[in-house]
Amino acid sequence: MPLRKERSSAKFIIVAKFLTSKALNIDAIIRTFNPLWHTINGFKARSVGDDVILFVFDDEEKVEKIFRGKPWSFDKHLVVLKKYEKHSPVYTLSFSKVFIWVQIHDIPVRFRNKKVAEDLGTVIGEVAKTTKLAEMEGGSFIRIQVRIDITLPLCQGKIIALEEGSEDWVKFKFERLPNIFYCVGVSITVTRTATYGLIAMVPSMIRSMVFGFMPHLLQIHGGR
Structure with missing residues (x-):
């Protein structure tokens, strides 16, 4: 079935790879980044496995501002961010x-x-x-x-x-x-x-x- 661009979500997504051997706690991640990113409408976060988290935003400018402030870290571990362009499976992304x-x-x-x-x-x-x-x-x-x-x-x-x-x-x-x-x-x-x-x-x-x-x-x- 063909999937056209107009059928995709209007949300803006950041894919984040957490370079840590520890188990990730979504609630702790949200509590950490919410005050740092100063989002008006907040954001949604969900794990897709392999220490990768999707952050979903309503505001594209906020996403750009987050990228200008990188590199980011969580619990003193590096977090590699990528913009998700919605046309590739997350597992194909490189975080090197x-x-x-x-x-x-x-x-x-x-x-x-x-x-x-x-x-x-x-x-x-x-x-x-x-x-x-x-x-x-x-x-x-x-x-x-x-x-x-x-x-x-x-x-x-x-x-x-x-x-x-x-x-x-x-x-x-x-x-x-x-x-x-x-x-x-x-x-x-x-x-x-x-x-x-x-x-x-x-x-x-x-x-x-x-x-x-x-x-x-x-x-x-x-x-x-």
Whole structure:
């Protein structure tokens, strides 16, 4: 039987994957997110299994605002959100990527601009090109929003090569990461520093997986 668009629900749906080994309590989830999302008409939530929850809204603008505020977490565990477009079964959705704010430290002052920051960000993942300049300014650092693959190791930093032949190291610090982060199929416990850096409370072998990086050179040219 053909199903046409006009027969679908007019509701706006967020599909949320809770990266936790704990059993989910719908009532606790609603109590947690209702005051955070400030919805006028509230929302409905129901489990579809495999730690996936559907959040149903009447207001599309509220859904957009929730996505602008991500990443979200519940009980210190990462929650991966996706918009449900109503044309695919929920079980076919992938929850391997999330947008994270990343601070880039120690860029030479004359190169501390949006273009250089975006070039550096490609080392980590897909850079959000819509980030406003005012959101990027961080005083001693510059910040960008990057879509990262949470199944891959996090990149700790990057070697940059300057025109005069010298090299520098720039550091990446990830903002608002939850205490439990999934990497290479392994659940690891981490804690945040005052500057949003990460310290993995795991054996050194797993630590190297999490903070692993390939120190490829990024050539920085003057006048950018």
